[in-house]
Amino acid sequence: MADPTTHARPVEFRGGGFSPKPIRALGPVVFVVLIVLWEIGSQTGVISALVLPAPSEALAALRDLWVSGELWLHLGASLQRLSLGWTIGSVLGITLGLCIGLFSTVRAGVAPLVSAIFPIPKIALLPLFIIWFGIGEESKVALILFGTFFPTVIFTYGGIDNVDRGLIRMGQSFGLSWFSIVRKIILPGALPAILSGMRISSAIAIILIVAAELIAAEKGIGAYVQIAGSLFATDQLIAGVSILSVLGLTVSWLIGRAERFLLRWRN
Amino acid sequence: MDLHLESITHRYGDLLVLEGIDLEIKSGQIVCVIGPSGCGKSTLLRFIGGLEQPDSGNVLQLGDPPADSLNPLTYIFQDFALLPWRTVEGNVSLVLEDHGLGGAAAARIIEDVLARTKLSDFKKAFPKQLSGGMKQRVAIARALAVKPAVMLMDEPLSGLDAQTRELLMDDLIGLWTRERITVVYVTHNLNEAVRLGHKIVVLSRRPGRIREIIEIDTPIEQRTRGDAALEEKQVLLWNLLRDEAVAADMELASG
Numbered sequence: 154m155a156d157p158t159t160h161a162r163p164v165e166f167r168g169g170g171f172s173p174k175p176i177r178a179l180g181p182v183v184f185v186v187l188i189v190l191w192e193i194g195s196q197t198g199v200i201s202a203l204v205l206p207a208p209s210e211a212l213a214a215l216r217d218l219w220v221s222g223e224l225w226l227h228l229g230a231s232l233q234r235l236s237l238g239w240t241i242g243s244v245l246g247i248t249l250g251l252c253i254g255l256f257s258t259v260r261a262g263v264a265p266l267v268s269a270i271f272p273i274p275k276i277a278l279l280p281l282f283i284i285w286f287g288i289g290e291e292s293k294v295a296l297i298l299f300g301t302f303f304p305t306v307i308f309t310y311g312g313i314d315n316v317d318r319g320l321i322r323m324g325q326s327f328g329l330s331w332f333s334i335v336r337k338i339i340l341p342g343a344l345p346a347i348l349s350g351m352r353i354s355s356a357i358a359i360i361l362i363v364a365a366e367l368i369a370a371e372k373g374i375g376a377y378v379q380i381a382g383s384l385f386a387t388d389q390l391i392a393g394v395s396i397l398s399v400l401g402l403t404v405s406w407l408i409g410r411a412e413r414f415l416l417r418w419r420n
Numbered sequence: 421m422d423l424h425l426e427s428i429t430h431r432y433g434d435l436l437v438l439e440g441i442d443l444e445i446k447s448g449q450i451v452c453v454i455g456p457s458g459c460g461k462s463t464l465l466r467f468i469g470g471l472e473q474p475d476s477g478n479v480l481q482l483g484d485p486p487a488d489s490l491n492p493l494t495y496i497f498q499d500f501a502l503l504p505w506r507t508v509e510g511n512v513s514l515v516l517e518d519h520g521l522g523g524a525a526a527a528r529i530i531e532d533v534l535a536r537t538k539l540s541d542f543k544k545a546f547p548k549q550l551s552g553g554m555k556q557r558v559a560i561a562r563a564l565a566v567k568p569a570v571m572l573m574d575e576p577l578s579g580l581d582a583q584t585r586e587l588l589m590d591d592l593i594g595l596w597t598r599e600r601i602t603v604v605y606v607t608h609n610l611n612e613a614v615r616l617g618h619k620i621v622v623l624s625r626r627p628g629r630i631r632e633i634i635e636i637d638t639p640i641e642q643r644t645r646g647d648a649a650l651e652e653k654q655v656l657l658w659n660l661l662r663d664e665a666v667a668a669d670m671e672l673a674s675g
């Protein structure tokens with residue numbers, strides 16, 4: 154076979170790539186390096202204190218919050234609004250999503266409405282919420298509820314639409330009741346999409362908390378950020394925003410854990 | 421319990437899929453259905469199991485199924501149709517739960533059917549962890565759990581590689597010899613048809629009509645690989661099907 158006059162060379166490698174590998178330490182390293190550069194910039198005057206406060210100043214503001222005990226007041230108020238609005242929004246959203254997914258009449262009647270309201274920035278409706286629910290807790294919770302409801306509806310019925318019809322047919326072929334098919338085949342099949350929806354809606358809830366606490370709130374991380382902003386206390390502003398970021402990361406981590414547990418059959 | 425199909429005709433929209441199908445399925449028989457792609461085999465099986473209704477004609481059940489049968493007409497699907505979020509055990513228990521069987525009674529049945537399909541060691545495994553052949557055995561275990569009178573199988577071995585197919589075919593033959601369940605078996609594979617069928621129904625290309633019914637008298641447990649008489653039947657079947665298949669192919673090509 155091998156012709157002695159032709160020379161042999163290895164086949165050129167063309168594979169590889171296109172498969173992200175986890176590099177655990179890199180993310181935190183980039184983060185720390187940026188903070189350090191920023192601090193150095195502020196200390197040496199390259200970054201003017203007017204433009205951006207030094208990380209150390211923001212950290213000091215954070216420590217003040219901690220020491221005075223106000224951190225827990227703000228965080229407590231926000232968490233209460235967030236969890237109430239997000240929970241009710243999710244429960245109602247999953248319920249309506251389920252109805253749209255299961256009943257053609259509900260789908261035909263309500264789905265277009267949901268699609269029409271979904272893209273409206275809910276912040277624009279703030280004055281309406283104040284008129285409807287007053288300036289107490291209700292309007293704040295309602296804004297978050299409203300903001301998380303629509304994406305949850307859309308993710309839920311999208312998930313139901315994607316449940317393998319073959320599995321439903323299997324359920325019918327074994328004489329499972331309608332209720333059993335919904336509970337044991339459709340809901341678990343839609344669960345990955347529902348959890349993705351919760352990830353998105355939790356981020357939306359955190360975005361909206363700042364807007365919600367625009368409404369005559371004294372307590373709350375959003376209110377704290379608002380007040381700091383209006384006073385141009387940029388160190389407090391950065392401190393407040395960091396808390397929101399940590400809050401978002403924590404929620405996302407919790408949902409990740411829930412996914413790992415509830416969807417453990419996938420790996 | 422016998423099944424009678426009476427002049428079944430069906431259209432999907434303007435597409436005439438099945439026309440005038442008359443067929444007797446006798447208790448304890450394996451009836452194989454073969455025919456070119458798209459001739460309505462799966463559709464026919466859905467009619468037999470009551471998952472869909474034909475435009476005209478009837479599927480009649482003659483006599484009552486055995487009293488202990490939980491789900492007289494039970495399917496085995498080509499793609500296994502296992503719930504990925506349930507373990508092997510959970511997939512079997514799914515079909516028992518609605519019959520009010522739980523706890524010890526269900527555990528006993530699950531234990532039994534998993535032993536019969538050689539899956540006892542994989543009770544806690546998720547479908548994703550199993551090979552194709554094992555997944556189909558789980559589906560068979562699940563079907564056995566409801567004590568079917570008739571098993572409706574739609575190309576149950578088509579998703580598997582040739583070796584697994586042979587092994588599972590031996591399992592099916594063993595199973596049938598023990599239980600004598602009535603089986604309607606849709607396949608593309610002529611070899612499976614002559615190995616398993618008492619009766620082989622050849623459908624024409626769409627619209628599916630019965631072109632020929634071939635009976636094979638050799639007892640199933642005595643049929644061996646490379647049996648001359650079976651080979652002959654297989655050639656006969658291929659001759660019947662070839663023209664249909666070629667014509668069906670041309671139709672698809674010309675739109």
Ligand SMILES: Nc1ncnc2c1ncn2[C@@H]1O[C@H](COP(=O)(O)OP(=O)(O)OP(=O)(O)O)[C@@H](O)[C@H]1O
Nearest residue numbers: 432435437455456457458459460461462463464626
């Ligand atoms: N629900 C449906 N709606 C519309 N057309 C359908 C439907 N189900 C099947 N058909 C059409 O009916 C014809 C018969 O389909 P069927 O699946 O019964 O064929 P088959 O013989 O099982 O084919 P294959 O050998 O490829 O499995 C096909 O042309 C198919 O496209």
Ligand SMILES: [Mg+2]
Nearest residue numbers: 461462463574
């Ligand atoms: Mg088919």
